[in-house]
Structures are given as C-alpha cells and as structure tokens.
Amino acid sequence: MSYLDFLLNPLISLDPNPSNPIFTIFLIATIIAFIIVVLQKFLIDYDKMEELQAETKELQKEMRAAQQSGDPKALAKVQKKQMDLMPKQKDLMVMQMKPSFITIIPIMIIYYGMVSNHVLSNVVINIASSQFYMLLMPIWNIFWTQSNPLTINFFGWYILSSFAMSFVFRRILGLKTM
Template sequence: MSQAKTGGGMFTFLIIMVIVMIIYSVQTLRDGVAAGAGLILEPITILLGFNWLVTILVLAAITGCYSSLLQKYTIDYEKMQRVQKKMKEFQKDFREAQLAGDEKRIRKMKDKQQKMMEEQMQMSQEQFKPMAWIMIITIPIFLWLLSKAHEMGEATFAIGGTINLADPLFFLPAWIIWYMLCSLALSQIIRKTLDIGGL
C-alpha cells in the first residue's frame, strides 16, 4: 500500500468532514439534505406505524450493516493484526535490550523502529478509507432523524423512565442515546456474523 494512496483516504475523509460541518451549520442545506433523505425514509416510518423506537432500531441495523460491509472489503484486518503483533514483539525486544544495556542492539533496533512506526501509521490511516462513504450515507439519515425529533413523542426506558425522545437523557437527546445503543449492539452482532476482524 503506498503512502500517497493511504493519505488520499484521510484527505477524502477530511473533505467530507468539512462538507458535513458546512451542511450542519447552514439551516437551508441541513433541511434540504433531511428532506432528500425523507423521500426514502418516510415510507419506512409509515410501514412501521410511526413507532420511532423501532424505526431508529431498523435504521441503526441498516447503517451498521453497510458500514460493516464497507470496512470488511476496504480494510485489510489481517495485515493490521500482523503489523500490531510485529510492533508488540519489537517493543518487547527493545525493552529487553534497554534493560540489558545492549547499546549496539539498541542502535540497530532504533533504525528499524522508524520504519515500523511509519508502517503502523499507514495501517492506522487505512481505517479512514471507508469512513467517507459511511458518512455520506449516515449523515442524511441522522439529519432526517434530527428534523423529526419533535414528532417522536414519548418512550419508556429502563433508565430514565418515560421521556420524550427529543428531551435530554445523559446530556444528549434520548433518541440519539437509543440510536447509539442500537448501533453499537447491532454492529457487534453484524461484525461477528460477517466475521469481520479488528484490532
């Protein structure tokens, strides 16, 4: 993997982040993206009988599925694990050399350390490759849910009791907390089902 290609993934991610910030900051753009997403998402809500907890659960499952698939086919997890294992072994050997006071071995390992650090950085940056595509699909869904927060009504949670989904729960609107919980839980299930590795 070339450094230019890896850097390109991060650059694309940063560009998407800037665009997202602009869209979120400008009310007209935010409403326009939400309305466009609504063309696809409104029928789902109607189909689910305007049950917002279930709607958010379904959307979390959809986003979890495509984000996991994108990561599966754009990130070389086996290579990432190999690099991580090699780095751990190197760090162990380096500590042993320091404790033994073996200056010749330390100098030799320091020459190798820089190359290994660059390789680890490249593998870390590789994780940015699917992020841009994930955000392109996820942000419209999030903005649509944000525009519908006032319509969601109340729901009962094990912690917090009955609360309006637009009201704060642990410093965030309850619907966002519900979305995050669903997304985290479902993503783990999906990743295990698809046998997607990780660090």
C-alpha cells in the first residue's frame, strides 16, 4: 500500500495493460522530465553559461601558454585572472544546481510512492538479446531485474523514459546540453 495510491491507482486503471503498467510509468517520467526541463529553462541563464565557458576556455589556453613560456609574470597574471573568474564560476554552479534543489524532494516522494505501489514496482518489460547489447546492458545491469537479464524492471524503464523525454523536451524548448 502506497501513500500515493490515491493518485497512482486511477492512472494505472487508465493504462492499456493495468497488470503491467509501463505506459503509466512512462507518463509519470514524462511529466517529471517536463517539469525539470521547464525549470532549467527559467532558472539557468544559458547565455551567461556559454559566455563563462568561453572565458574559461580562453583562460586555460593562456595558462598553458604561460606555463610553456616559463615567464613568472605572465603566469602570475593568468593566475590573477583565474582568481577573478572563480566567483563567476561559483555563481554559475549555483544557478545550474537550482533546478535540482527545487525538484529533488518532490521526485523522491513520487519515486518512493511508485516503489511502494505493488503494481508499479513489479513491472517487467521483456527485451530481445539484441536490445540487451544495444542498450549496453552489461554496463546498465543495475536497472534490470536480476532473475532474467533480458527484462527491464520499473526503475530501468523509468530512467530510460525520463532520459528520452528530457532529451525531447530540451530540443523542443531549444535548450543546449550542459
């Protein structure tokens, strides 16, 4: 019995296959991915991020050139620039982490509600052996059920759905990858 059964059970009943509700998990992953991508769009200044990345790249080139020349004055000058850049990088990191801080608690609540729901937590998707290797399953084995390597459990399906839909929403909203 899950504390979110009052929300999840109506969704599961609408699923074309209520005994194995992969569509419900896909829908939940899609909604969460959409919310996260929208938050990223509004909370992250991508122009500022791109500008700072270019500035950092240029500073790294200057640092390499100063180290190769062996000039202590040039090296000190580049190190001073690097120290001036650090507060900007800190601000950028905070800006990039805001969506994660805002969404982590609601996502955990929904995830644990899904885990507690008997129907959702027992979802099994059978895959062909060719799909097993195409999905790099030897590396991603944590998402698959241990009893049969040619099945995906609910967590693996949620992660795959979430990554795919995040990619789609990022493209639709015109966001660059970080």
